[in-house]
Amino acid sequence: MSAQIKTGQIETVQVNLAERSYSIHVGSGLINTAGDYIAPYLKEARTIIVTDSNVEKHWLAPLQNSLNSHGISSEAIVMEPGEKTKNFTNLEQLVCKLLNAQIERNTVVIALGGGVIGDLTGMAAAIILRGIDFIQIPTSLLSQVDSSVGGKTGINTPQGKNLAGAFHQPKLVLCDTDALKTLPIRELRAGYAELVKYGLIADAPFFDWLEKNGERVLAGDQDAQRHAIVKSCQAKADVVSEDERETGRRALLNFGHTFGHALEAEVGYSGTLLHGEAVAIGSVMALSISERIGICPAGRADRLRAHFAKTNIGYNLHGNAGTDWAAEKLLDHMRLDKKVADAKLVFILARDIGDAFITNEVNDSDILATLNEALEQSGN
Ligand code: GLY
Numbered sequence: 001m002s003a004q005i006k007t008g009q010i011e012t013v014q015v016n017l018a019e020r021s022y023s024i025h026v027g028s029g030l031i032n033t034a035g036d037y038i039a040p041y042l043k044e045a046r047t048i049i050v051t052d053s054n055v056e057k058h059w060l061a062p063l064q065n066s067l068n069s070h071g072i073s074s075e076a077i078v079m080e081p082g083e084k085t086k087n088f089t090n091l092e093q094l095v096c097k098l099l100n101a102q103i104e105r106n107t108v109v110i111a112l113g114g115g116v117i118g119d120l121t122g123m124a125a126a127i128i129l130r131g132i133d134f135i136q137i138p139t140s141l142l143s144q145v146d147s148s149v150g151g152k153t154g155i156n157t158p159q160g161k162n163l164a165g166a167f168h169q170p171k172l173v174l175c176d177t178d179a180l181k182t183l184p185i186r187e188l189r190a191g192y193a194e195l196v197k198y199g200l201i202a203d204a205p206f207f208d209w210l211e212k213n214g215e216r217v218l219a220g221d222q223d224a225q226r227h228a229i230v231k232s233c234q235a236k237a238d239v240v241s242e243d244e245r246e247t248g249r250r251a252l253l254n255f256g257h258t259f260g261h262a263l264e265a266e267v268g269y270s271g272t273l274l275h276g277e278a279v280a281i282g283s284v285m286a287l288s289i290s291e292r293i294g295i296c297p298a299g300r301a302d303r304l305r306a307h308f309a310k311t312n313i314g315y316n317l318h319g320n321a322g323t324d325w326a327a328e329k330l331l332d333h334m335r336l337d338k339k340v341a342d343a344k345l346v347f348i349l350a351r352d353i354g355d356a357f358i359t360n361e362v363n364d365s366d367i368l369a370t371l372n373e374a375l376e377q378s379g380n
Pocket of ligand 1: 152
């Protein structure tokens with residue numbers, strides 16, 4: 001189990017992976033004081049920061065100032081924001097830029113940004129010079145509660161999402177709730193779906209808590225945000241400590257993702273649908289198919305819809321009119337996704353809220369019926 005330590009307003013979750021163990025610090029002011037946390041991990045007085053042009057505006061200078069105050073020099077590589085950046089071309093460019101910056105085996109790279117920057121930088125760190133250390137400073141809610149923790153790095157390919165990648169654990173994760181203040185509300189809402197996921201998978205009381213406090217999280221209440229991020233990181237740390245390489249239980253973290261990735265693939269990973277938005281829709285579909293095949297009591301998908309409606313999280317495809325959604329095409333995308341075992345699709349279903357399980361025993365007819373029902377409800 002992950003340990004949790006509270007020091008003032010900073011809480012720390014530990015990911016236990018023997019010599020690859022690391023800490024996740026959560027709270028306000030972490031970027032402004034990042035040098036205090038990062039300095040012990042550096043083997044030379046310099047680092048390279050990879051960020052995107054949105055995050056750069058708000059958080060690059062505070063990070064560099066804090067590093068400077070510890071005598072650490074840093075240079076920045078600034079990428080284009082957006083999911084489309086996570087491709088082979090940008091990976092190659094990033095690796096070349098890092099090599100041009102005279103990177104050495106001792107150099108530690110910092111990923112300052114959301115899931116795209118974390119995944120891309122982590123993958124570059126995994127392969128450059130056969131692997132160097134990296135630190136995650138996730139600035140989106142989605143990356144704070146999911147992608148920055150657990151060592152999954154990767155890029156998308158034309159065949160699907162995250163189909164090329166590596167497991168490469170960070171040395172340290174700093175989740176600064178201040179960064180959420182400069183996050184566009186659409187992104188905050190998208191990340192919220194990943195928070196809810198932890199309640200749906202194995203923590204019904206956390207889902208209850210979100211039903212009462214979700215609006216505080218989205219309104220920027222820092223105590224509520226810290227609590228929600230710590231709960232999520234703890235849940236993830238426990239799973240990752242037990243099943244780092246997803247040979248079993250870790251797949252639970254893909255709740256809502258089989259449907260969600262198909263939706264993302266259909267729009268070509270464009271800004272039409274953010275990853276978290278796709279996960280929100282996919283989570284409702286996962287509960288709805290669980291009800292359809294009779295393993296989950298009726299009303300659970302409606303309970304999730306009600307929560308998403310209350311917190312202004314889109315849970316149907318209304319907002320994505322213009323996309324010609326078709327159930328058969330979405331099923332084709334699922335077949336290309338990596339969540340396939342013995343040619344059967346792998347789904348994370350639920351016996352109830354807080355009781356998810358992994359199965360590859362789902363019929364195409366139930367998948368198509370669930371997709372068609374969702375498309376009809378969305379007026380498509
Ligand atoms: N986001 C799912 C995982 O890290 O396993």
